[in-house]
Amino acid sequence: MAKVKNWQINREMEYPYEEHRPKKQWAIVFDLNKCIACQTCSIACKTTWTSGKGQEYMFWNNVETKPYGSYPLAYDLRVLEQLGAQEWEKQKPYQGKTIFEAAPPNERVVHFHPKDEDWMYPNIGEDDCTKNVPAGDHLELPHDKWFFYLPRTCAHCTYPACLSACPRKAIYKREEDGIVLIDQSRCKGYGECVRACPYKKSMYNPYTRVSEKCVGCYPAVEQGKQPMCVQNCIGKIRVMGFINPPWKAREDNPIDYLVHKKQIALPYYPQLGLEPNIYYVPPIHADRKYLRQMFGPHVDDAIERYKKLKEDTKTQGLLVLMGGTDKIMHSFKVNDRTAFGYDEKGEEVVSSPLVEPLIERPAFDTKVGAIRNNTP
Amino acid sequence: MKFLDRKLVIGLSVFYSLNVTAIVAPSVKGDLSKPSLDETIWATAKEETVTLMAQPMAIPRPAETATAQVKVKAVHNDSWIAFRLSWEDKEKSEAGKLGEFSDAVAVQFPVKDNKSPPPVFMGMKDNPVHIFHWRAQYQIDKEKGKREMKDIYPNMNPDMYPMEFKDEGHLTGLTDEKREIFSHGRAAGNPQSYAKAGVDEIFAEGFGTSSVIKNVEAVAHGEWQKSGWTVVISRPLVREEGSHLKVGEDTFVGFAVWQGGKDEVGSRKSVTMQWTPLSIAK
Ligand code: SF4
Ligand code: SF4
Ligand code: SF4
Numbered sequence: 001m002a003k004v005k006n007w008q009i010n011r012e013m014e015y016p017y018e019e020h021r022p023k024k025q026w027a028i029v030f031d032l033n034k035c036i037a038c039q040t041c042s043i044a045c046k047t048t049w050t051s052g053k054g055q056e057y058m059f060w061n062n063v064e065t066k067p068y069g070s071y072p073l074a075y076d077l078r079v080l081e082q083l084g085a086q087e088w089e090k091q092k093p094y095q096g097k098t099i100f101e102a103a104p105p106n107e108r109v110v111h112f113h114p115k116d117e118d119w120m121y122p123n124i125g126e127d128d129c130t131k132n133v134p135a136g137d138h139l140e141l142p143h144d145k146w147f148f149y150l151p152r153t154c155a156h157c158t159y160p161a162c163l164s165a166c167p168r169k170a171i172y173k174r175e176e177d178g179i180v181l182i183d184q185s186r187c188k189g190y191g192e193c194v195r196a197c198p199y200k201k202s203m204y205n206p207y208t209r210v211s212e213k214c215v216g217c218y219p220a221v222e223q224g225k226q227p228m229c230v231q232n233c234i235g236k237i238r239v240m241g242f243i244n245p246p247w248k249a250r251e252d253n254p255i256d257y258l259v260h261k262k263q264i265a266l267p268y269y270p271q272l273g274l275e276p277n278i279y280y281v282p283p284i285h286a287d288r289k290y291l292r293q294m295f296g297p298h299v300d301d302a303i304e305r306y307k308k309l310k311e312d313t314k315t316q317g318l319l320v321l322m323g324g325t326d327k328i329m330h331s332f333k334v335n336d337r338t339a340f341g342y343d344e345k346g347e348e349v350v351s352s353p354l355v356e357p358l359i360e361r362p363a364f365d366t367k368v369g370a371i372r373n374n375t376p
Numbered sequence: 377m378k379f380l381d382r383k384l385v386i387g388l389s390v391f392y393s394l395n396v397t398a399i400v401a402p403s404v405k406g407d408l409s410k411p412s413l414d415e416t417i418w419a420t421a422k423e424e425t426v427t428l429m430a431q432p433m434a435i436p437r438p439a440e441t442a443t444a445q446v447k448v449k450a451v452h453n454d455s456w457i458a459f460r461l462s463w464e465d466k467e468k469s470e471a472g473k474l475g476e477f478s479d480a481v482a483v484q485f486p487v488k489d490n491k492s493p494p495p496v497f498m499g500m501k502d503n504p505v506h507i508f509h510w511r512a513q514y515q516i517d518k519e520k521g522k523r524e525m526k527d528i529y530p531n532m533n534p535d536m537y538p539m540e541f542k543d544e545g546h547l548t549g550l551t552d553e554k555r556e557i558f559s560h561g562r563a564a565g566n567p568q569s570y571a572k573a574g575v576d577e578i579f580a581e582g583f584g585t586s587s588v589i590k591n592v593e594a595v596a597h598g599e600w601q602k603s604g605w606t607v608v609i610s611r612p613l614v615r616e617e618g619s620h621l622k623v624g625e626d627t628f629v630g631f632a633v634w635q636g637g638k639d640e641v642g643s644r645k646s647v648t649m650q651w652t653p654l655s656i657a658k
Contacts, residue, residue: 016435051538052558053525057474106430106437113639116474167434167643168584184564188586190642191475192436204474206528208561208569 001100004159007246008270008296009094014101015273016108016164025178026156026216027243027255028230029265031281031319033306034237037063037126037149041229041238045153048228049215054207057119060214061229063151067290068125072118072200076269079198080293082110086271090297098273099161099198108165113195119203130287141285148283151238153229154201154214155267155276156180162213165196177242178277179216187211198272224343225326236323241330243277252331254318254341255279262315264306266295281306317354325350397424398653399629401450401457408456411597411608418460421449426631428646433497434583436643443633443646446481452656454623458610459483461631465604469636471513472528477636478513479600481607483629485619486651487579490627496651498580505630506618507578507586508609510596512636514572522571575609577618583643589618613656624658 003012004019045061062071070076079099086096099109131145139145156173160180163171170186171193173179182193182202187210193202194211202213217227225231226240241255249260258265258279265279282291284303291299309315317334321341327349329341334354341350365372402420406412425445430438449460461481471478484507486493499505516523525532538558539550556562561569567576567588575596580586593615598607613621621627628651634640 052560053537054559056525056532056534104439106435106439108435114475116476119474165436167436168586184560185566187561187566187568188642189568191477192642194475195436205559205561206472206474207523207525208559208566210561210566210568212560 006098006159006273006275008267008275009088009098009273011093013098013159013273015159016100020173021158021245022173022175022178024176024242025158025244025277026221026240027259027277027279028153028227028238028240029255029258029279029281029322030151031237031322032148032150032283033281034235035063035149035151036235037065038234039063039123040232040234041151044228044232045214048217050212052207054205055212057116057122058203058205058212059122060201060203060212061151061153062122063149064123065126065128065147066150066286066294067130067147068128069123069150070125071122072114073121073124075112075114075118075198075200076294078112079110079272080269082112083272088271088297094271094296096271098271100159100164100273108192109161109196109198111161111195111198114200142288143285146283146286148286150268150280151229152199152201153227153278154180154216155199155274155278156214156216157277158275159273161196161198161272161274162193162202165192166190167192174218177216177218177221179218179221180213181215181218182211182213184208184210184212198269198274199276221328224328226328231326233323239322239329241328243279250331252333254321254329254332257315257318257332262305262312263298264302264309264315266299266302268294270296313354317352320352320354321350324352397426398655399424399426399448399450400655400657401452402657403623404451404453406453408451408453408458408610409595409612411458411595411610413460413597413599413606413608417451417458418449421451421460423447423449424652426648426652428631428633429649431497431632431643431645431647432649434643438638438640438644438646441646442635442638442640446631446633448631448652450654452613452623455613456610457613457621457656458608459629460606460608461633462606463604463633465600465635465637466602467635467637468600468605469512470516471511471636472516472523477634477639477641478511479605479636480509480511480513480634481598481605481609482507482509482632483609484508484631485621485627485629487619490619490621490625493628493651495582496630496648498583498586501581504579504581506615507576507580508594508596508611509576509578510574510598510607510609511572511576511634512598512600512605514576515574515596515598517572518574577611577615579618621656623656626653626655628652629654 001014002018004015050058088094102110170183189209230238230240243255249256314334317339330344331342333340430441446463487504494500494503539555573592577589578586594611596609632647634645
């Protein structure tokens with residue numbers, strides 16, 4: 001086992017391979033306060049990548065309602081259960097064990113192995129609230145009854161568990177963009193990646209008898225475009241780009257800004273130790289204890305910062321750029337009225353006003369002789 | 377961790393060298409190019425019990441030994457050599473569905489030098505081993521053809537698959553090859569994704585390096601009864617690019633068994649901890 005630096009848990013940890021960060025690292029930021037669970041992302045991925053035989057059950061992108069939804073069934077609870085209770089005091093490095101460190105000597109990671117019935121209910125628990133909402137009820141803040149939507153892709157982890165567990169070394173992490181791929185010609189379908197990935201984003205294809213996973217839409221990424229699940233997001237809650245580790249973070253890089261500078265986007269289940277590269281702006285009204293388990297001890301601070309965005313035009317500007325372009329934004333700039341996004345060459349790919357102009361019109365349209373209504 | 381493993385292995389091989397069984401393959405009349413469980417072929421061969429242990433080197437490995445021994449008989453007819461392997465396995469596993477694995481067995485031979493073989497753990501760089509790998513799942517391929525999704529999940533009802541239209545008349549130039557683009561493993565030409573001949577022939581130069589040989593000459597057949605499997609793997613004595621065996625000479629073999637029902641696959645297997653001597657009698 002090598003000692004590697006994991007900035008998400010703020011300490012060194014054990015991993016079977018040496019630390020090797022790619023030139024660029026693929027990453028997505030999701031604003032969970034805006035996801036409407038329309039599943040357009042899931043279908044965008046499905047129609048692009050998984051419409052073939054043996055992929056019927058596969059959703060490389062899925063959206064689950066937390067806390068009751070999950071795909072496959074209770075994957076996160078079962079992994080956390082295997083790992084057992086761990087300590088993480090705020091302001092300190094993670095004191096508990098990662099799934100690599102807690103593994104018995106004959107395994108790479110602590111894991112659970114999903115069976116086929118676990119995969120068969122991709123949308124179980126959808127819209128299930130933690131309590132009933134009786135007639136005449138009203139919500140208070142923070143909500144005592146809550147749920148939120150969690151869209152997920154593969155996290156193209158810096159320390160992938162899938163890669164670490166493959167005895168054939170058929171999984172590799174690309175130098176150019178950090179995308180983690182299963183070599184479709186070398187894989188023998190042992191399914192070790194399916195067992196090992198705590199997020200369960202490696203999946204076995206019973207028709208081709210090899211394992212598959214989200215490919216990060218690498219053909220799009222190679223052309224400077226964002227993945228299909230990002231491009232097609234109806235709620236405009238996502239932005240894909242490249243993240244640097246905190247010691248190389250750039251103020252004008254959209255992902256670095258949200259994760260490292262502004263610190264309003266957090267990795268999920270960072271305590272597992274994979275340094276996953278999908279980041280979430282946490283939902284501000286959900287139960288804090290639950291959110292701490294999912295996003296770590298800094299989630300309260302992230303929520304407080306998010307709540308103050310009204311006073312922060314720069315972050316507001318970046319958030320309105322989300323969903324505004326198919327292209328990958330490498331940098332951004334915001335002035336007092338407009339936000340701009342730029343590609344790798346520094347050419348502008350998108351601009352958006354911080355606030356849409358407000359136009360007031362009289363209720364009666366004299367030109368057509370009809371009353372206007374508010375239907376957009 | 378690796379260091380500990382090595383120590384364990386050395387310790388175990390010292391222990392094992394005390395009870396190594398030698399397998400003698402007598403010469404028999406009869407066709408061995410068809411796998412046969414027929415007792416008349418096997419009557420003259422002495423059955424040896426070979427001890428197996430949970431694979432100790434590569435992680436992930438089994439927490440405990442699932443198959444402690446395999447009973448082996450061998451016979452030859454001057455051009456083919458056949459092995460009859462039986463082991464206890466109360467649960468028949470043929471894989472297919474998600475998260476299910478197949479029962480399997482493998483026989484391994486040195487390639488370069490029959491007298492001094494490479495490490496028993498699947499050979500080493502520039503000193504390969506030749507493996508004959510039978511799986512219950514591959515046997516179904518051979519007997520019934522490659523399983524379709526309808527065979528694996530009879531109650532599944534997909535709307536349609538890409539480019540599989542009812543009215544193909546309107547569409548010209550739709551080939552199976554074009555459809556295969558939607559089956560990544562097949563499009564990449566992965567042999568795992570195509571029907572198997574019942575047994576795979578494999579070269580390996582250490583763990584995780586195995587690659588299957590295209591023209592399989594070996595044949596195999598297995599039968600499961602309540603107590604376990606009996607599998608016959610038969611191969612030509614001389615395999616052009618692979619291992620060469622000679623009547624009247626001694627060599628070595630290695631064995632491995634997987635119990636699919638215990639989630640064994642790949643490196644999760646029971647193996648021989650050192651080479652077993654094999655005499656091919658005149
Ligand atoms: S498309 Fe966007 S808004 Fe819709 S479910 Fe997916 S992430 Fe949420
Ligand atoms: S999320 Fe899972 S499948 Fe994706 S890189 Fe990480 S460990 Fe591998
Ligand atoms: S990045 Fe591409 S492959 Fe991955 S989930 Fe999104 S659409 Fe699917």
